[in-house]
Amino acid sequence: MKRRLILIATCVLLGHIDCFAKLAHGATRSREATPTAFSALAVARQYAPEGSQGKMLAIIGPRSPTALTPTAWEFLYWNPGGWKHIKRVTVIGGQVRDVREEAVEIGWRGIIGYKESEAFNPSELKVDSDRALQVILKTGAAGKARLSSVLFALERRGSDTEPVWEMRFYADRRGFEADIGVARVGAVSGKILELRLKPERATGAT
Numbered sequence: 001m002k003r004r005l006i007l008i009a010t011c012v013l014l015g016h017i018d019c020f021a022k023l024a025h026g027a028t029r030s031r032e033a034t035p036t037a038f039s040a041l042a043v044a045r046q047y048a049p050e051g052s053q054g055k056m057l058a059i060i061g062p063r064s065p066t067a068l069t070p071t072a073w074e075f076l077y078w079n080p081g082g083w084k085h086i087k088r089v090t091v092i093g094g095q096v097r098d099v100r101e102e103a104v105e106i107g108w109r110g111i112i113g114y115k116e117s118e119a120f121n122p123s124e125l126k127v128d129s130d131r132a133l134q135v136i137l138k139t140g141a142a143g144k145a146r147l148s149s150v151l152f153a154l155e156r157r158g159s160d161t162e163p164v165w166e167m168r169f170y171a172d173r174r175g176f177e178a179d180i181g182v183a184r185v186g187a188v189s190g191k192i193l194e195l196r197l198k199p200e201r202a203t204g205a206t
Contacts, residue, residue, distance in 0.1 A: 037061060037129040037154065040073035040091040041122060047089045047099050049079040055119040057086065061129060061152030063170065068147055069133065072097075078119045086114060120156045120163045125187045129154075132165040132185040135192060143199030145171035145180055154187055163187040171202035178202040 037059050045053055055078035061070030072092040079087035082101035090098040127135075129152050136142075149170045156163040165185045170177040180201045184194035 034064070034067050034069045034071050035073065035091075035094065037073055037152065038125070040094075041075060043091050043094060043096060044073070044075040044089040045122070047087075047096055048075075048077045049082070049087050052077045052079060052087075054121040054123065055116070056122045057114040057119055057155070059122075059129075059152070059154040061150075063149040063151045065149075067149075069129065069150055070152060076114070078114070078116050080116075084113070085116070118156055125154075125163060127165065127185065127187045127190045129165065131190070132187070133167065135185050135190060136167065136183045136195065136197075139192070139195065141183070141195055141197040141199075142169065142171070142180070143197075143203065145169075145199035145202040148172045148177050162189060164193060169197060171199065173202040173204075 041059070048056075057076040057078055058074075060074040060076070062072060062074070064071045072090060075089045075091070077087045077089070079085055079101060084102065087099070087101055089096060132152075133150060147169060151168045151170075153166045154163055155166070163186075165187050166182060167185070168182050169180050171180050172178075178201045180199055181197040182194065183192065183197060185192055
């Protein structure tokens with residue numbers, strides 16, 4: 001009888017430990033593999049406007065509330081017959097979840113407009129979103145900041161000679177997300193074009 005009570009108590013204790021572990025795991029951002037931009041593009045391209053598969057305006061990866069990298073991807077195509085000339089295709093979980101024609105808002109930048117001259121052919125892209133991120137992380141520029149989410153935007157704007165991944169980094173600062181800066185990586189060359197990260201905004205270091 002005594003041995004049986006000990007076994008029951010042990011099971012209850014282990015149950016509490018397992019529950020605590022699950023709660024602790026859920027309190028942090030998942031580092032498990034999330035879909036890359038190119039993997040989602042393979043699904044989105046079939047919804048491109050007729051004659052515009054080679055006229056992409058942007059790829060947007062909004063910040064995820066559960067993972068470091070985006071769990072949804074938005075693909076913007078030049079659409080000469082649509083409102084604002086934009087067709088936006090959203091891919092989540094390997095499926096197209098939304099298709100609409102409307103103006104686009106990107107994080108801190110607000111409403112964005114595009115010109116046909118800024119379009120690029122996605123078949124020419126060589127650097128996927130995960131590779132662009134690794135190029136920056138390998139520099140060590142994020143320091144000791146605990147990264148929580150990254151916003152991705154791939155565009156060819158202004159003086160850019162190639163489409164460019166722009167990534168804005170956020171890190172945990174005592175339970176809140178702090179914007180620690182931006183980095184830009186060429187989506188064809190893989191070169192770092194801009195690197196302005198300030199991990200001290202999250203760590204408090206000077």
